Amino acid sequence: MSDYEVGYGKPPKHSQFQKGVCPNPKGRGRGRDLKLDEIMNKVLHTRIEFREGGRAKKASRLELAIRRIAAAAANGDVASAALLLKLRAHAKTHGDTGPIVIRITGGLAAASCSAGTPDD
Numbered sequence: 171m172s173d174y175e176v177g178y179g180k181p182p183k184h185s186q187f188q189k190g191v192c193p194n195p196k197g198r199g200r201g202r203d204l205k206l207d208e209i210m211n212k213v214l215h216t217r218i219e220f221r222e223g224g225r226a227k228k229a230s231r232l233e234l235a236i237r238r239i240a241a242a243a244a245n246g247d248v249a250s251a252a253l254l255l256k257l258r259a260h261a262k263t264h265g266d267t268g269p270i271v272i273r274i275t276g277g278l279a280a281a282s283c284s285a286g287t288p289d290d
Contacts, residue, residue, distance in 0.1 A: 214232040242250035
């Protein structure tokens with residue numbers, strides 16, 4: 171026998187990768203290209219940590235941006251107040267474009283995706 175010692179991190183010579191042979195010839199793959207709206211949703215809905223009143227909290231970047239605009243409007247910034255009112259009007263007319271929550275009742279999807287109680 172040879173002086174090669176088999177053990178942890180030292181597999182037998184016959185089962186090691188052979189020289190010149192790629193163990194994963196196809197590779198991992200490129201992944202898919204994200205569209206602009208997917209990128210925007212991913213970035214804006216990412217939850218980040220912030221401090222409020224000395225306590226650590228988490229909220230989405232979108233929520234934090236709206237909080238900053240509201241704080242500036244409360245301090246007398248007219249442009250921020252106008253922007254906040256525009257955002258509110260847009261949300262009322264177009265609704266929320268955030269994540270959709272589907273309620274499951276009795277194993278079947280409910281006919282309504284609202285947060286109300288399902289019809290019996």
